[in-house]
Amino acid sequence: MSDVRPDEMMTIAASRALRSEDVCFVGIGAPSAACNLARLTHAPDITLIYESGTIGTAPDVLPLSIGDGELCDTAVTTVSVPEMFRYWLQGGRVTIGFLGAAQLDKFGNINTTVIGDYHNPKIRLPGGGGAPEIATSCGEIFITMKQSKRGLVQKVDFVTSFGHGVGGSARENLGIKTKGPTLMVTDLAVWKPDPETKEFTVHSLHPGVTRKNVQETCGWPVKFFDQLATTVAPTAQEITVLRDLQARTHVAHSNATD
Amino acid sequence: MAKFQPLCDAVAENLHDGDFAAFEGFTHLIPHAAAHEAIRQGRRELTLVRMTPDIVYDQMIGMGMVKKLVFSYIGNPGVGLLRRVRDAIENGWPNNLEIEEHSHAAMANAYEAGAAGLPMAVFHGYVGAELAEVNPNIKSVTCPFTGEKLAAVRSVRPDVSFIHAQKANKKGDVLIEGIIGIQKEAVLAAERAVVTVEEIVDNFDDVHSNACVLPSWAVTAISEVPGGAHPSYTHGYYDRDNASYVAWDVIAADRDRFKAWMQDNVLDASPDNFAERVKNFRSAT
Numbered sequence: 023m024s025d026v027r028p029d030e031m032m033t034i035a036a037s038r039a040l041r042s043e044d045v046c047f048v049g050i051g052a053p054s055a056a057c058n059l060a061r062l063t064h065a066p067d068i069t070l071i072y073e074s075g076t077i078g079t080a081p082d083v084l085p086l087s088i089g090d091g092e093l094c095d096t097a098v099t100t101v102s103v104p105e106m107f108r109y110w111l112q113g114g115r116v117t118i119g120f121l122g123a124a125q126l127d128k129f130g131n132i133n134t135t136v137i138g139d140y141h142n143p144k145i146r147l148p149g150g151g152g153a154p155e156i157a158t159s160c161g162e163i164f165i166t167m168k169q170s171k172r173g174l175v176q177k178v179d180f181v182t183s184f185g186h187g188v189g190g191s192a193r194e195n196l197g198i199k200t201k202g203p204t205l206m207v208t209d210l211a212v213w214k215p216d217p218e219t220k221e222f223t224v225h226s227l228h229p230g231v232t233r234k235n236v237q238e239t240c241g242w243p244v245k246f247f248d249q250l251a252t253t254v255a256p257t258a259q260e261i262t263v264l265r266d267l268q269a270r271t272h273v274a275h276s277n278a279t280d
Numbered sequence: 281m282a283k284f285q286p287l288c289d290a291v292a293e294n295l296h297d298g299d300f301a302a303f304e305g306f307t308h309l310i311p312h313a314a315a316h317e318a319i320r321q322g323r324r325e326l327t328l329v330r331m332t333p334d335i336v337y338d339q340m341i342g343m344g345m346v347k348k349l350v351f352s353y354i355g356n357p358g359v360g361l362l363r364r365v366r367d368a369i370e371n372g373w374p375n376n377l378e379i380e381e382h383s384h385a386a387m388a389n390a391y392e393a394g395a396a397g398l399p400m401a402v403f404h405g406y407v408g409a410e411l412a413e414v415n416p417n418i419k420s421v422t423c424p425f426t427g428e429k430l431a432a433v434r435s436v437r438p439d440v441s442f443i444h445a446q447k448a449n450k451k452g453d454v455l456i457e458g459i460i461g462i463q464k465e466a467v468l469a470a471e472r473a474v475v476t477v478e479e480i481v482d483n484f485d486d487v488h489s490n491a492c493v494l495p496s497w498a499v500t501a502i503s504e505v506p507g508g509a510h511p512s513y514t515h516g517y518y519d520r521d522n523a524s525y526v527a528w529d530v531i532a533a534d535r536d537r538f539k540a541w542m543q544d545n546v547l548d549a550s551p552d553n554f555a556e557r558v559k560n561f562r563s564a565t
Contacts, residue, residue: 108385135410146369148362197429
């Protein structure tokens with residue numbers, strides 16, 4: 023599959039991490055595409071939850087927002103927002119939180135709040151939304167984002183959502199019982215935390231990607247696992263299902279007034 | 281008992297300068313018509329609260345009505361940032377905007393505590409999150425039974441909450457369906473509650489016994505405004521106008537373009553214009 027785009031490879035590699043038995047809290051954007059691709063391919067029984075209160079949703083097109091009507095139409099049940107956060111998330115019912123990030127450091131700490139100083143920001147971003155508690159209440163956290171030096175940084179400007187803090191046992195030290203970030207899928211590679219330091223380390227390179235490509239688009243000195251693998255190339259089925267999903271989504275969102 | 285009245289009267293009687301006000305909706309059922317009426321009436325010095333301030337808060341902030349914003353996510357859902365909010369926070373245009381920022385979990389708990397008549401909400405939250413360091417209203421309490429440290433925030437108790445709903449019956453009971461968000465809590469937490477509805481029906485005899493219904497005596501005023509959530513949507517009535525959310529990013533990017541749009545579409549418009557705006561989005565029935 024030489025014509026696979028990097029963002030398609032990212033979505034497909036991310037989707038593979040999900041299983042039918044997972045209960046997954048879905049972030050909007052890249053995570054939403056990966057989660058729905060998983061549901062439409064190898065994980066048909068996965069429970070997808072959006073923070074608008076839709077539990078067990080199965081949309082035919084990707085939602086533009088976390089509260090599109092189709093999420094509710096296809097959900098097993100739709101609960102209120104306080105119930106969502108209190109019973110289902112805080113109650114420990116969610117196995118995976120799938121998040122994106124504007125800025126991320128090597129320990130998986132995420133910033134979606136500000137670029138620059140909080141009280142005098144250069145760019146005011148949307149903020150945390152559900153993420154600060156998703157990051158600590160879900161069993162584990164998967165992250166997906168495109169690589170760039172602006173995105174993968176030595177130090178995030180603001181810790182919106184706690185990952186592994188300064189690394190090592192930082193989560194345990196704060197009394198957090200969940201695993202935190204265990205996987206990051208970018209457009210170039212699959213990353214996993216080092217078992218000891220918790221630093222995100224490259225586990226596999228996507229087909230055709232070099233170590234140099236990864237380093238050039240990352241703001242910290244990249245480490246690679248000794249047994250560096252190559253990500254399995256997308257199958258014809260994965261590509262077809264993803265492209266069909268994107269095409270349906272494009273039509274649904276652009277021709278609404280026709 | 282809820283009073284049926286035109287939206288202009290409901291807003292004039294229930295929203296005052298300096299109020300602590302919520303215009304709630306979670307992507308779905310956002311009360312755009314009520315907010316536009318508030319803009320036309322020129323209310324000032326408002327403290328606005330909402331979990332997900334989106335383009336209608338961008339509009340109110342850009343029009344200089346707001347001195348403080350309490351929120352947990354400020355974005356144009358699925359599109360990006362809010363240009364007018366950014367201009368206010370980053371450049372103080374048209375006025376400085378004080379912000380109090382929380383997470384969704386905190387805000388949801390705070391509204392629920394407000395509805396429950398509690399002074400504060402307690403939950404597992406903000407662990408390791410830097411918001412707790414920049415927002416002095418994020419505190420903690422120790423559980424008297426287990427010794428656990430828990431996050432604590434003040435409850436949200438607005439002077440007035442505005443929501444949009446599918447329908448009211450002739451008695452003034454209100455039915456909310458689909459993604460119900462935080463609206464029930466926003467109404468019950470507030471001193472006064474104004475509801476715009478798509479239609480007024482004779483009765484709710486065919487409504488499921490567990491449906492989300494706000495009894496007439498829990499609501500202050502009801503105004504019938506078909507299409508009143510546009511460009512948001514009303515489940516069962518019309519779909520979300522996603523193209524308008526995308527278009528807003530361009531409109532709001534420039535101060536003069538923004539002001540011209542507000543003149544044409546809000547200041548020179550009326551609640552009656554909303555029905556026309558949703559006619560191409562009507563759900564097939």
